[in-house]
Amino acid sequence: xxxxxVEESGGTHLLVARGSQFAIVERRNNxxxxxxxxxxxxxxxxxxxxxxxxxxxxDWVDEATARAAFDEVMSxxxxxxxxxx
Numbered sequence: 858x859x860x861x862x863v864e865e866s867g868g869t870h871l872l873v874a875r876g877s878q879f880a881i882v883e884r885r886n887n888x889x890x891x892x893x894x895x896x897x898x899x900x901x902x903x904x905x906x907x908x909x910x911x912x913x914x915x916d917w918v919d920e921a922t923a924r925a926a927f928d929e930v931m932s933x934x935x936x937x938x939x940x941x942x
Contacts, residue, residue: 860905864927872927873908879923880912881930891916892930 864872869885870892883890888899889908893916900910918926 860908862905866927866931870927870930872923873905873912874920875909875917877920878917879920880908880916880918881923881927882908882912 858875860873860875862871863874863879866872869883871882871884873880873882881892883892884902887902889902889911890899891911891913893912898911900907
C-alpha cells in the first residue's frame with residue numbers, strides 16, 4: 858500500500874498515512890527513523906516506501922491518535938517522539 862506524507866513539522870518529523878492508518882517518522886540526514894516506542898534504527902530515505910522498513914504494523918494507528926501524538930511531539934520535542942505510543 859502507498860505511503861504518503863500528510864503533514865511535516867519542525868523540518869524533521871512527518872505524519873504519514875498508509876490507507877486509513879497513520880504513523881510518525883523522523884526524516885534526517887537522508888534517513889527515516891521510527892518514533893514509536895523508542896525504536897531508533899534508521900533506513901535510507903530513498904523513497905517513501907522505505908518507511909515500511911522502520912514502522913511496524915503495531916505502530917500504524919487511527920488518524921485521531923496519530924494527530925494527537927504528532928501535535929504533542931511538535932510541542933514537546935524529539936525526546937517525547939522517542940518515547941511515544
